[in-house]
Amino acid sequence: MALGKRVLLVNPPLVGGIAFTRQGRCQEREEVLGTTKPPYSLALMAALLRDRPDCSVRLADLTATHGSVQELMARLDAENFRPTLIVFPSTTPTLDADVAQMAKLKTKYNAPLVSFGPHVSTTPLEAMERAPIVDAMIVGEPEDGLLAIAALESIDGLADVPTATFRRDGRIVPHRAHGQFSGFLTAPYPAWDLLDLKHYRLPLVDQPYVIVEASRGCPYSCDFCVAPIHQGHKFREKSAKALVDEIEQGHKKFGLKFFYLWGDTVTLNVKSFSAICDELIARKLPIQWLGNARADNLVDPDFVKRLRQAGCWMLALGIETESEETRKDMMKRLEGQKIRAAIQNMRAAGIRSFGFFIFGYPGETPASLERTVDYAVELDPDFANFYPAVPYPGTELHAKAKREGLLASEDWTRMEYSYYLLRGNGLDEDVVMGAINRAKRRFYLRPSYLARHAGDIARLALTKWPVAWHVASRVLFGAPITDAAAPAAKADQRAA
Numbered sequence: 001m002a003l004g005k006r007v008l009l010v011n012p013p014l015v016g017g018i019a020f021t022r023q024g025r026c027q028e029r030e031e032v033l034g035t036t037k038p039p040y041s042l043a044l045m046a047a048l049l050r051d052r053p054d055c056s057v058r059l060a061d062l063t064a065t066h067g068s069v070q071e072l073m074a075r076l077d078a079e080n081f082r083p084t085l086i087v088f089p090s091t092t093p094t095l096d097a098d099v100a101q102m103a104k105l106k107t108k109y110n111a112p113l114v115s116f117g118p119h120v121s122t123t124p125l126e127a128m129e130r131a132p133i134v135d136a137m138i139v140g141e142p143e144d145g146l147l148a149i150a151a152l153e154s155i156d157g158l159a160d161v162p163t164a165t166f167r168r169d170g171r172i173v174p175h176r177a178h179g180q181f182s183g184f185l186t187a188p189y190p191a192w193d194l195l196d197l198k199h200y201r202l203p204l205v206d207q208p209y210v211i212v213e214a215s216r217g218c219p220y221s222c223d224f225c226v227a228p229i230h231q232g233h234k235f236r237e238k239s240a241k242a243l244v245d246e247i248e249q250g251h252k253k254f255g256l257k258f259f260y261l262w263g264d265t266v267t268l269n270v271k272s273f274s275a276i277c278d279e280l281i282a283r284k285l286p287i288q289w290l291g292n293a294r295a296d297n298l299v300d301p302d303f304v305k306r307l308r309q310a311g312c313w314m315l316a317l318g319i320e321t322e323s324e325e326t327r328k329d330m331m332k333r334l335e336g337q338k339i340r341a342a343i344q345n346m347r348a349a350g351i352r353s354f355g356f357f358i359f360g361y362p363g364e365t366p367a368s369l370e371r372t373v374d375y376a377v378e379l380d381p382d383f384a385n386f387y388p389a390v391p392y393p394g395t396e397l398h399a400k401a402k403r404e405g406l407l408a409s410e411d412w413t414r415m416e417y418s419y420y421l422l423r424g425n426g427l428d429e430d431v432v433m434g435a436i437n438r439a440k441r442r443f444y445l446r447p448s449y450l451a452r453h454a455g456d457i458a459r460l461a462l463t464k465w466p467v468a469w470h471v472a473s474r475v476l477f478g479a480p481i482t483d484a485a486a487p488a489a490k491a492d493q494r495a496a
Contacts, residue, residue: 001084001153002151003084003154003155004084005055006082006085007084007150008083008085008086008087009059010059010061010062010072010087010105011061011063012062012090012098013066013067013101014062015093015094019063020036020091020093023089024262025225025231027091027093027118028417029416029484036064036200037260038209038210039061039064039089040213041143042087043059045143045146046190047188048143048146048183048187052150055150058079060075061199064196064200069102069104070104073105085114085149085150087114087115089117090117090120091117091118092392092393092415095130095412096131099115099130102134113135114146115137116142119393120137121139121178121226122226122394123393124174124175135155135158135167136164137165140178140232143183143187144163144179144180148164149161162177163177185238192254197256206462208256210250210256210260211259211260212243212246212259215237215268216236217235218231218235219268220294220331221396222332226394231264237268237269237272240272240276240278243261247259248283258289263291266291266293267294267315268294270297270300274303274306277306280310293342294334295317295319298342298346304345304346305348307351308349313352314352314353314382315346315351316354317356318332318334319334319356320334321357321358322372329361330358331396343355343380355384355385356384357372357386358387358388359372359420360432361389362389362400362422364427366427366431373435373438373439373443377442380449386436386443388436389422390415391415391422401422406422409421418484
C-alpha cells in the first residue's frame with residue numbers, strides 16, 4: 001500500500017495561544033497584519049493528491065479553528081480515517097511547538113511524519129536535528145516532493161526523493177536537489193472546499209478571502225529574506241487567463257469578493273501583469289485584490305491606475321529604511337524618489353498603501369532609527385508596520401551577524417517580529433523594540449492620520465478587536481509581548 005493511501009494535511013494548532021501564519025516564506029504572528037493567511041500550500045497539495053486514484057485526503061487547519069490535536073484525532077476516528085502519511089507546514093519560530101503537537105498524531109497512527117517550510121529550505125540539517133520525531137523534510141517548494149513520497153510503498157524509499165532530507169539508520173541524509181514545482185503553471189484549483197473559509201477574513205472589510213498564487217521566485221537578493229532561498233531566484237508567473245480563471249472560480253463557487261494575489265512581487269513584470277489587468281477588467285468581476293509590490297514597479301501613473309481599474313485594493317511595499325546606504329547593505333536596491341512616486345501614484349489612483357520598515361539592521365544606530373520614523377511619517381502611506389531585523393538561519397543577514405559578533409541569541413522560538421536578537425552600535429532589544437513602539441505611536445496617533453482614517457480604525461476595532469487591543473495596549477501602555485515559546489510543548493517533544 002502506498003504511503004499516499006490516506007494523507008492527513010494539517011496546519012498545527014496555536015502556539016502558546018498565539019496564531020501564526022505558516023504559508024510560504026511567511027512566519028509571523030496574527031497581530032502583524034491582523035490575520036493569519038489561508039493555508040494555500042496545503043489546499044494545493046490536497047487538490048494534487050485527490051487527483052490521484054486510490055488516494056484519500058483530509059485537510060485540517062487547527063490554527064484557524066483554534067482546534068486541538070486531540071479534537072482532530074477524535075474527528076478522524078469518527079470518520080474511520082487512519083492516516084498513512086501525515087504532512088504539516090512549520091516555521092523557524094514554531095518548529096519546536098509544531099513538532100511536539102504533530103508527534104501526538106504519529107504516536108497514535110504510526111504514520112510517517114513529513115514537514116516543509118522556510119526553516120527546511122534554509123537549514124534542513126539543523127531543522128531535522130531539532131525534530132527527531134520527523135521522518136523527512138522537503139527542501140524548497142514541496143509539491144513534487146510530496147507527490148513522490150506519497151507514491152512510495154514505505155519510507156525506506158525516501159532516497160528516491162531528491163528534495164527530501166530524511167533519516168536512515170540513525171543518521172540524517174541530506175537532500176540532493178532543491179524543490180521547484182514542475183506543475184506550477186498548470187496547477188489545479190486548490191481544495192478550498194475542504195476548509196471553512198469563514199475563518200479567513202481581511203481586517204477593515206471583514207470579508208472572507210483566499211490566496212491566488214500569481215508567481216513564484218524572486219530575482220532580488222535582499223539579505224534578510226528567505227523567499228529566494230525557499231523558492232529560488234527564477235521568476236515564474238501564471239498566464240492572465242489561468243490567474244483570472246482561478247479568481248472567477250473562487251467568486252462563483254464561494255461568493256468571494258476579496259483575493260490575495262500571492263507572490264513576492266506580483267507586479268514585477270509590467271507587461272504580463274497589464275495583461276492580467278486587462279483580463280480582470282474585461283470579465284467585469286465584482287472583486288478586489290491585494291498583494292506585494294516593489295515601489296520601483298509603480299512609478300508609471302498609468303500602470304497604477306490600471307491596477308485600480310482591475311480591482312486593486314491594497315499593495316504592500318518593503319521600504320525598510322530611510323537610508324539608501326542601508327538599503328544597499330541589505331542588497332535592497334531601491335531609490336528614495338521611486339518610493340515617493342509609488343505612494344503618490346497609489347494615493348492618486350485610490351489604492352491603499354502599506355509600508356514595511358525594518359529597525360535595527362547591522363550598522364544602524366538609535367539616531368538612524370529615529371530618522372526612519374521621520375521618513376515614515378513624511379512618506380505617509382495609508383498603513384505602516386515597523387519590524388525588528390530578524391536574522392533567520394540560512395540568510396545572509398544571519399551569516400553577517402555571526403561574522404560580526406552581533407547575534408545576542410540564536411533561539412529559534414524568538415526568531416520572529418516580536419523580538420530583536422542582535423546587538424551593536426548602541427542597539428539591543430530594549431532600544432529597538434522601544435523605538436518600534438514609539439514609531440507606531442508617532443505614525444498612528446497623528447491628528448491628521450486619525451481624522452483621515454477614523455473609519456478604518458473603527459472597522460479594525462470592530463472586526464479584529466482582540467488583535468487591535470493587543471497591539472494598542474503594547475504601543476500605548478508598554479504591555480509586554482506574550483511569549484509564544486511553549487515550555488510544555490518542548491517537554492512533550494523531549495518525552496516523545
